Amino acid sequence: MMDRARATGFGVSAAGHVVLLVILSVALARAAIPPPPSDAIEVSFVDRIGLTSAAPDPSPVPPEQGQAPDLGPIEDAAPTAAPEPAPTPPAARQADVAPSPERARRQPAQAQPSPSRDRPERQRQGSEGSGERTRRSLLGPDLLRGIGRDPSPSRDNRRQAATMSAEAMADIAAAIARQVQPCADRQVIPGPGAERIRTAINLRLNRDGSLAAPPRVTGQTGIDAENRRYAARVADLAIATFVGCAPLRGLPQELYDVPRGWSNFTMNYSLPG
């Protein structure tokens, strides 16, 4: 028969287990369930990085703001349609329109063209202009040069750092390789040893991704006595690889003609070993 002390101990032990079970259950319910592992994502292994800056001669500040080379003379603004005049006493209107003697003296001097410019002097009449004075436009042909939120104090005309970073270069190279890969895979290996030949072709593209010039073979490496007979054929395959999948699609327009842009690039083609 169980004595009192053992019964008490047993009861305490059972109660303790129950409490422990409750605590652990609550803790488990509160514990954050780790998210399931994500699906595999595609990554590109980049074996070429931009060791030099994308800008050939970078400047730390924005370039000089553009300004018209010549500040033109003050001219009348373009004539505007005169509002229907309200009926006013003739005497009062006459007094308003008549130039003051001081303005009349200053006007011919300002309208005088510079002697170096052969510009016909415009006859100013009261009915041609609005009567307001203005300068010629300050907007030159390089309107957007050096535009920024704040005026640039710089006098430097070098191009600000271009946007073809090493990452962008790798992305574009990968995008091009992806697009021409199906055509590369269609090429037939001409014979033993041809896989050692590496052919470089120069490609010049239009903005729409089409060829702007015929592909041009710029060099081949890996040619030896065994595979020399296949060199011309591998050059054919390199060209057929690109031409077969041209035009390219979806390349970023802003990186078309920047330094190292895709307007003019090199494709190295080789057969699988």
Add this chain to the structure above:
Amino acid sequence: MRTRLITLIVAAGALLGGAVAIGQDRPQPPAPTVQSPPPGGQQAAPPGADPGQLVVDVTGGRRAPMPIAIPYMPTPSPTGTAAGNTALLGQQVADIIANNLRNSGLFSPVGPRGLPGVSFPQVTAPDFAAFAGTGAQALVQGFVQANGNGTLTVGCYLYDVASRSELARQGFVVQPAQWRRAAHKCSDVIYTRLTGEGPYFDTRIVYVSETGPTRHRIKRLAIMDQDGANHRFLTNGQSTVLTPRFAPNQQTIAFMSYESNRPRVYIYDVGSGRTRPLVAEPHMTFAPRFSPDGRWVIFSMAVNGNTDIYRVPVSGGRPQRLTTSPGIDDGGSYSPDGSRIVFESDRGGSQQLYVMNADGSNQRRISFGSGRYGTPAWSPRGDLIAFTRISGSFRIGVMAPDGGSERILSNGPLDEGPTWAPNGRVIMFSRGNGQIWSVDITGMAMRRVPTPLGASDPSWSPLRD
């Protein structure tokens, strides 16, 4: 009979230039240009890349026959000739080209049957869109035209479908009886341009035709085009013949005959049909082969129980002994530059391959695998030696001239006697069941060469003039 083929690399284009209007007004993609790679071609990688340029690396390709479209060839005006109507000849030429390319194992021809028709003006201005759906990467077009002087002109044009550019063009003027050779020449132009290999379709095979029961086998010399056409017998079968070999000039064949029960080497003149013994010695002679310059014949001669390799001028004379070892030295074959000879010998106890200089000096063994090696044949390219390996079964293999890089190409069980195509890419050999087979040196494209009767001992001719 010697055929005169006039090659018109540009003339065919000029011929068409007046008659064919090329669609100049149609927008064309820029034609690719290929510059000759710099000599040596071993400059630092990446080749030709401007360091300031974007560089894209692409690797891709497959080992598979190349799809190539070969439509029937039109004629400017159907004309009856000694070989048939030019319209029909245009179809047959396309069939021959497709058959040749298919047999090479490197191409999978599309057509000619089922392809869109090609008009004469389209020969030089292809409708690429019509062939885009065939999956073909290359397009062969051409024409057959009867000339006023009784000859035929076969024009042959090769285009790249993807770049829509012309890869090759050539024209051939032939006598009507030689029209098949024009088809073979066209096939060679295509094959050479697209594979980089040398030509081999315009060639012939001389072999031993066999018929009758085993104990009374009739063996005759026979000759045919490499595709089996124009077959004819050179000997009447009264004497058993073996091991025919073409001379480089293709007008002479050396072979062994048991005529008058005296086995010896004879020289056969293809033009006159006359035969004469190679040497006057009374001993048994066999296994002849010509030197690459055609001036010498090497052969084996058994003298007092010892068989050695000798050489003698093609015109005959006193043989010069090249080997002296006891045992059987046999099956000599010159390297393409004529400086060395590979042969088989059992001087070491078993039949193995040896190489020596053309004067017999510097003899050394090159085969060391298990089993025996025999019937060596040096590739016209010089890079490989084909042989029969006897190890359980008889199989055809190739190895480098120093004995390395051995590869077995056929499975036997009774394959022997390899002979090389003049481009060194294809090997033909005998099978024990009385058939001739050919195989690409990659081991692909194993196929039977059609012969009207049983066949053995093939010998591939050089490329015809």
